[in-house]
Amino acid sequence: MARSGTRRAAGGTRTASRRTRPLDNDGVIPVLARAVREVEAAAQRGPLKASNRSKFQAVALLMREERARVKADQELTDAQRAEQLKRLDGVATILAKTAARDTSVIQLLTEEASVSEATRTVKRDMMIAGGMELQPEELVIAAEPSPVVESPVRSVVPQAVVQRQLANPFLPPDFALADQPVAHPRRLANWELFGPLFKSFEYGAGGGAASMPLPEPSTLHSKSGTTLMKHQAELVAAASHGHRTFLLADEPGLGKTAQSLLAADAFPLLVVVPNVVKTNWAREAERWVPNRRATVIHGDGGDLDGFADIVIVNYEILDRHAGWLGSFGFKGMVVDEAHFIKNKDSQRSRFVLQIAEKIRSRVAAPLLMALTGTPLINSVEDFRTIWEYLGWIDDKKPRAKLMNELEDIGLTPADPGFFVEARKAVIDQGIVRRRKVDVAADIPARRIADIPVELDGEEGRSIRDAERELTAKLVRRYHQAIDARTGQDPVVGIDHKLVRQVARWELEDQDASSTGENVFSMVRRIGRAKAQLAADYAAQLASNVGKVVFFAKHLDVMDQAEEVFARRHLKTATVRGDQTPAQRTAEIDAFVNDPEVAVIVCSLTAAGVGLNLQVSSNVVLAELSWTSAEQTQAIDRVHRIGQEEPVTAWRIIAAQTIDTKIAELIDSKASLAARALDGSDEELVDSGDIQLDAMAALLTEALSR
Structure with missing residues (x-):
């Protein structure tokens, strides 16, 4: 297993594995795209079986290696490099959508995830299909993959545990187990x-x-x-x-x-x-x-x-x-x-x-x-x-x-x-x-302030055009569904049930590797387009009010932000999902203890829980989450016991885009906990996910014009 891990680490900077075919649609990226769509389709039918779990992990490993290779390849023009990275982003988006459907595969994306023989075999076959030149050790898999169960488990018993068990081999019996309560259902026996x-x-x-x-x-x-x-x-x-x-x-x-x-x-x-x-x-x-x-x-x-x-x-x-x-x-x-x-x-x-x-x-x-x-x-x-x-x-x-x-x-x-x-x-x-x-009356108040930003230039126009194209496609699909109905009374107004069904169909059908847009890829593009604007705002805050916590969902947005802070000569720390615990602790300590560290750039998923960052009272949310809970968790890294100043979370919202609808949906979902746990009289909102609601909102607004 150590040998596999070494190959993966080396794969991040591979220069020896060159394509044997021209850099066109016969390369490895179409192979990855086909494989990831197959896995996504399987996830839509139910929990992934062992074979598709192996394929999922193999795609993730190869995607990382190919991304690093593309970035390092000096033979590519800037346009070729941008195109290849865009296609790899599409593969990454489908991986994320699949993981959202079957959350058990999220662990396969971590650095600690073990790589089975079956996964290595699938990866090798994909590399061959993509025309990549393999290293000698990659051509030979140590053994034929043995049959695996649906959820393969690699069980270990650390030596220290064995020593403890040998030191105390007999756990004393708990006689109170005999006094466990027994249910005596009467009225409710058949309910x-x-x-x-x-x-x-x-x-x-x-x-x-x-x-x-x-x-x-x-x-x-x-x-x-x-x-x-x-x-x-x-x-x-x-x-x-x-x-x-x-x-x-x-x-x-x-x-x-x-x-x-x-x-x-x-x-x-x-x-x-x-x-x-x-x-x-x-x-x-x-x-x-x-x-x-x-x-x-x-x-x-x-x-x-x-x-x-x-x-x-x-x-x-x-x-x-x-x-x-x-x-x-x-x-x-x-x-x-x-x-x-x-x-x-x-x-x-x-x-x-x-x-x-x-x-x-x-x-x-x-x-x-x-x-x-x-x-x-x-x-x-x-x-x-x-x-x-x-x-x-x-x-x-x-x-x-x-x-x-x-x-x-x-x-x-x-x-x-x-x-x-x-x-x-x-x-x-x-x-x-x-x-x-x-x-905790001594914890100062907090507020969420939305900062609308205009996405100017070609990128902003492209995003708005893509949103109009997606909306038009939804409208066509809605009217096609209406026209296909037979034997029913004419629809008066908007059929909101059909609106949600059309939105659901679109989410199921689209993927980022197609020529069209979907809500996932569009939000990703908006995040990239907002990155510099959000970082500029965070830099102004840091210069005027002190330390700032900067949250983003995607690594490329974090990278862009750190480039802005470097140009502004602001010292930063960072918390990312690929760090070791020691690295993460060192970065947090630097932000908390070093007065020169002005900004900590955090992954919304990796740093959204369990961290104490109350040395700052300002949070910048460069990208929106898909849940109100994730947003709340991020803000509460700062708004917690030990905070001495009022906390403000600055949400950077791209005006005139789907970003504004997502922000409204996140806020509406926040009433769920208030209703169920805090005794609030707020009406409980529909529990459908925000992706579906966002698509439905686009269609409803278009049909209302």
Whole structure:
């Protein structure tokens, strides 16, 4: 595997692998385009099988290598290079769309992802088909790919874990397991309850926030002497009084990491986190529970401390370690950024549920915590996998404790008042939700300010022309669908159901490698066109008000921004997805501690969670996210405990483009959490994704003219 990783790293600057054909449509890029469209079509039919997962990863690897080769090839003219990079961007867009449909393949895009023999074989065949000259070692695959199951797992057991097991081979039995509650369904025996329970959070709020009663804390000081805020001490007190499961959904920035570490009087403790924050978790553990040793699992766990009290692992490598993690003897488990597991069919969700179930089978009352400031992204059903992880429900029905409480209500879903009482019963299982405005009055206010910019020049005209072309195509398709109807009454006004169906068809049919535009490629182009304008604005802020956090979605936008800052002689730091934990930590420390570092340029996906950047009070969002939750998470890297100044997030919006519609849709989606968790009376918006809504908005506006 090390040999494969070396070839991949070398592939980034390959000069020896030359095409044996002219640089035309017979090269490797059409091969990649055909392969990625096949994978995308398979993902539209359902979860990807092993063969398509291998093809997906092979395309990703070759795309990176080809991009690096094209950039380094001095024989290409600027026009040829731009054309090739544009076509590779199309392949990257389809990879992203496919990963959005089947999130289990996201891990195949990471630097830590293992490369199977099957993937190497597919990659070799693609290189040959693309007319590339292979190195001798690339022509020979070490062995024929062995049959693989649908979700291949490479399991490891670190040597340090073996040593710990040998030192303590017998885990003491937990006799309290015999006293687990048993469900006694009566009225609700034949009712399907998941639908009513989810609806209870939409319609049963009654003006109340979704937070269980918490006891008054006896002290605001931890055992190590650190001082807590009152809302933090309340949760710690609830855990010390015996409550063992929590969905801690405090707004971002209210110190969920500290609360979970101090509440976790249950060691050894397993902490599952996004890769970007696992080093930060080790730091926080040292700060809040200095008497407990924390260890971080990297890769196969070669440097793991098997005798540590806190084991921190990232989602991306759970597949390798799930086996021994489930039998390690953990007394508690914390899942950070728990909205990552909302898709139950994803591999990361399956492993989280598997490990939690094994812990429950060994410990009668383990501490189980799910931390997320944004538990609801698209619909109230985003709760489902989190509830299952916490042990409140299983795959088909509520578990015993919740079922008995629902029975004690004395009502069925057909009775008035059931929704309000059912919502309360679920909340009492352990939902804790506090807002900054209510519990942390000393955290200054925040606001989002939109900065409209005009996209001038040829690029701006091209984007607006492409949007008009896409809109005209949608209108034609709508009228064709209307004309194809037979035996129905004429349509009066706009058929909004058909509008959404046309938008859905268009999203399914289009890809960026075709001659037409789609919403993904258009937004990507807008981001590139806004890059310099956004960076110029951030540079002005940095010169006038101090440190600035600059967020973008795409690496090329980040690159353009850093070029602007360099021309302005502004010292920068950066946080990207391809950095090692040590590199990322060094960059963050430089921004926080070095007064000369004026701007930190951050990837919206890699730096949007778990980082403390409150040394700044200004955030520039150069590109829009596809979710309000992602936008909120980014802003709350700055708007959190420790912030002393009002926070402003400056959204750079391309005027007269689809950018403005996306911004409106993001804002409308923000009412979901307010309705379900905070007791707001705002109307719950449709839960369809923003890409679909954006396309539908384009068509609706055109039909209304």
